[in-house]
Amino acid sequence: MSSTLKDIANKTGVSVSTVSRVLHDDSKKYKISVETTARVKSAAKDLGYRVNALARGLRQQKTSEVGIIVPDISNPFFSEIVKNLAGELRKKGYNFIVYDSDEDPNIEISGVKSLLEKRVDGFIIASVGQDFAHIKKIRDAEIPIVMVDRCFADLDVDSVSVDNVKGSLLAVNYLIKEGHSRIAFIQGLPGTYANENRLKGYKIALQQADILIDEQLIVGDDFRTFNGYLKTKSLLSLSNPPTAIFTAGDLIALGALEACKENNIIIPNDLSLITFDDPVFASYLSPALSAVEQPTLKIAEMAVAMLYNRIKNPGDERRRILLEPKLNIRSSVEQITPLINISQFNDGKKVSGSLIKGT
Amino acid sequence: MSSTLKDIANKTGVSVSTVSRVLHDDSKKYKISVETTARVKSAAKDLGYRVNALARGLRQQKTSEVGIIVPDISNPFFSEIVKNLAGELRKKGYNFIVYDSDEDPNIEISGVKSLLEKRVDGFIIASVGQDFAHIKKIRDAEIPIVMVDRCFADLDVDSVSVDNVKGSLLAVNYLIKEGHSRIAFIQGLPGTYANENRLKGYKIALQQADILIDEQLIVGDDFRTFNGYLKTKSLLSLSNPPTAIFTAGDLIALGALEACKENNIIIPNDLSLITFDDPVFASYLSPALSAVEQPTLKIAEMAVAMLYNRIKNPGDERRRILLEPKLNIRSSVEQITPLINISQFNDGKKVSGSLIKGT
């Protein structure tokens, strides 16, 4: 249906090259007469000409397209990231192709493969899993790539993410300040960059307050709602349940809320809850959920800026950007008077409960 | 970096055709010796061969790609739709390119243009705005297309959406049953298919209950949060404010919640709220939000099935599918005893307030 340069050339009696030049608005540059220019343009319109991006990409060896891969586009955090990336890329004149890896490393790998076949000009990836062979391959093939949110400690690639350690510190320190010492952490996918750093922050905060780390209180295995639901249930059934839960992601928090509701646990009265990620609806939840906010717009802006720079200056040094998280205090955490319990000696040095030090 | 068929041909000493056939696993079909097959395969591996999708698409005149356009990917409803579409398309062996039109008809049009240039094999579009010239062009060019959620009454194109009229009836009838008669409707973008039908359902429900339609109570102009916020504020400041609000979309409802909070309006005590769309977090809001649920998975399944059928059987008759909505009653609507007010005669036939009929 769609016509080609050749069709226009035939109709107007000029060569394909001339048509191409006219349609690129290069008439002056190639000194094509105004008359010819007009004839060609009108023929193009009549025939409903539309450039073939495949042929153009093939010839030019570039596509002006960026491949984006995220673990879960229905997760509010990622849908916001994608939205913001989309806006930024549009400004720079790039199109993009989004893949949802569904938190599955294999889908991610096949997404990378497919995007490489499509010859995208660059990648923006929030990687799932712990293996980065496929990412390394992209980098080593000199194809521009920026990792967002989820990157790898052991892989030198441009990246931008929130300071996860600091975010956890913010959340857990706040809980501690409110008197909590039995604080559970429901984590996301173990081994991932985001998760490990959030866990790290959690542990550091406890250690700094001389609170014993109880491995029983560190649970969970992915970033989904059901994980939050299940692990909250089991935390609640502990003989010595936590007084506060810190979740590694917004969906996990939603699952926690569901579990509490089912068990008739009132937040914050019976249990305090705080989460990493601050979805738009956090303040309208029951109760309004305290959360660690990530600067999603800034993450997207930085990611696109870095990618753009990498495309233009392939040789530049690689950078890792950490952005500041922000704690939004709402009403899901209650101040409690800590229980003074003498139980649970550890190695003779530390005791659970923040108020008793050095026994 | 990436090698081509020619590279492999040179390395192995066979022709490009043979290489192509081997890599398509067509060795038997073309009786290529096992030895040659092995040599070619190993060379392909050594050279890190990766097919060039541009060249292939150009040659084959198809791309196995579907273009998706939605108005707002950060809207939970659409992010779920996209997620589900992604899963369905993957099953059928299709890749896809997502565009976010940002509720802007111009961006949508340029998205369509760009996807046409990329030679996608089909479109799935949730269209914004009221103009469908660009959609018609796709259809008339015989490129398979399915509209989802937002389609056009006057345009004959395959489409699948929820029964919007019925959804509104469900919501408003429920409000009426609970004793409400001053029911406001905060609409989305006027003129869009989804909005007009939701509005229609709202009006029908009121008429059936002999409740006067008060145009003052029909407000709003797009599907975003801010619209909900603003219009709720102004509804609340009315001399005769509504006792219940029905919002046309989940983001609008979020805005309404925000406005109520600011004005210290307690839902459902001071005001009842119900919305179209049922996002995952609805039951955890404060209060748990009653909502009309759309079958997002089914919408995605149907859309992909219809698109697939259109690709395989271009001549089939076009179909419009309406799926059943479901009312999820939670706790944002309160039963009230209707005020018996004799005021506000209309044309002598109808009076506001559902309990007084025929004066």
Next chain:
DNA sequence: CTAAGTTATGCAAAGGTTTGCATAACGGTC
């Protein structure tokens, strides 16, 4: 009148893949 410059345009290759048609070499049949 010749050389050089300008104007307006065309030729053909290149980018990588797919595929209809051809063919060479060989074994077998009549």
Next chain:
DNA sequence: GACCGTTATGCAAACCTTTGCATAACTTAG
């Protein structure tokens, strides 16, 4: 020895665009 059927492979066109190089027809300068 003429003919046919396999087996294994190659040739070359086609998909559409871009672009370096060429060139024909003029004009102007010297």
